[in-house]
Amino acid sequence: MLITFEGIEGSGKTTQIELLSDYxxxxxxxxxxxxxxxxTGFGEALREVLLQKGMEVKALSELLVFxxxxxxxxxxxxxxxLQDGKVVLCDRFVDATYAYQGYGRKIDLGVxxxxxxxxxxxxxxxxxxxxxxxxxxxxKRKAASSPMDRIEQEELxxxxxxxxxxxKLAREDAKRFFIIDGSLKVEAIHExxxxxxxxxxxxxxx
Numbered sequence: 222m223l224i225t226f227e228g229i230e231g232s233g234k235t236t237q238i239e240l241l242s243d244y245x246x247x248x249x250x251x252x253x254x255x256x257x258x259x260x261t262g263f264g265e266a267l268r269e270v271l272l273q274k275g276m277e278v279k280a281l282s283e284l285l286v287f288x289x290x291x292x293x294x295x296x297x298x299x300x301x302x303l304q305d306g307k308v309v310l311c312d313r314f315v316d317a318t319y320a321y322q323g324y325g326r327k328i329d330l331g332v333x334x335x336x337x338x339x340x341x342x343x344x345x346x347x348x349x350x351x352x353x354x355x356x357x358x359x360x361k362r363k364a365a366s367s368p369m370d371r372i373e374q375e376e377l378x379x380x381x382x383x384x385x386x387x388x389k390l391a392r393e394d395a396k397r398f399f400i401i402d403g404s405l406k407v408e409a410i411h412e413x414x415x416x417x418x419x420x421x422x423x424x425x426x427x
Contacts, residue, residue, distance in 0.1 A: 222303075222308045222309065222347050222427050223309045223314075223346045224348045224349075225312075226238050226311070227314075227349055227387060228354065228359075228387065229380055229387070230359050230373045230380065231358070231361070231362035232352040232403045233403050233407065233410065234313070238254060240411045241411070241414055241418060244411075245308055245418070250308050251307045252310060253298065255298050255299070256313065257287075257294060258271060260293075260294040260299075260311075267290050271286050271287075272371050272372060273370070274368075275371070276371055278371070280322065280326040280327070281328065284326070284332075284333065287322065288318075288340050291314075292340035295341055295344060308427070314346060315337045315345075318333055318337060319333055319390060323386065324383060324386030325380075347421065348417075348418065349391075349397050351391050352401055353384075353402060356381045356384050360373070399417050
């Protein structure tokens with residue numbers, strides 16, 4: 222079972238993944254918690270370079286580095302965990318590339334689709350939870366919690382395009398996406414996530 226969390230910067234994904242991981246582990250599930258970009262030694266090393274403030278990275282170069290990290294991530298972490306019957310919780314996955322590099326950077330979506338198909342080996346999330354907040358709110362949260370990286374420092378219009386892209390992706394794949402108002406309190410969001418995930422796990426017989 223692969224469950225992904227998506228959303229713009231400051232949407233609260235990481236917090237909710239950690240809470241869900243604790244809940245599922247406490248209820249006897251074997252859980253693998255991971256993230257993109259990163260998730261492997263190779264990926265985390267590239268993440269440091271890719272998100273470095275002041276680093277000039279062309280859009281296509283950025284896309285290809287993300288795909289290289291994802292290929293390693295799928296082979297080394299996600300696929301083995303799924304084969305072991307674990308519940309994989311991933312902070313960002315394929316949808317992030319469509320949102321950020323496709324709609325944000327305006328790279329051809331067909332190119333992204335082809336590369337995603339290659340590096341994921343056909344793996345798709347069973348459930349994608351989208352924490353939806355305004356770009357202004359998300360960036361304000363992020364700035365208050367930690368230093369901003371290269372992508373987080375992009376202009377507001379970039380983040381607004383990403384937010385709209387996520388909403389479009391969710392409409393186009395409504396069966397997989399589950400949208401939650403990311404402006405709710407942390408505990409309220411966790412309760413919604415917990416109920417939804419429990420129901421999905423039951424529907425898959427997990």
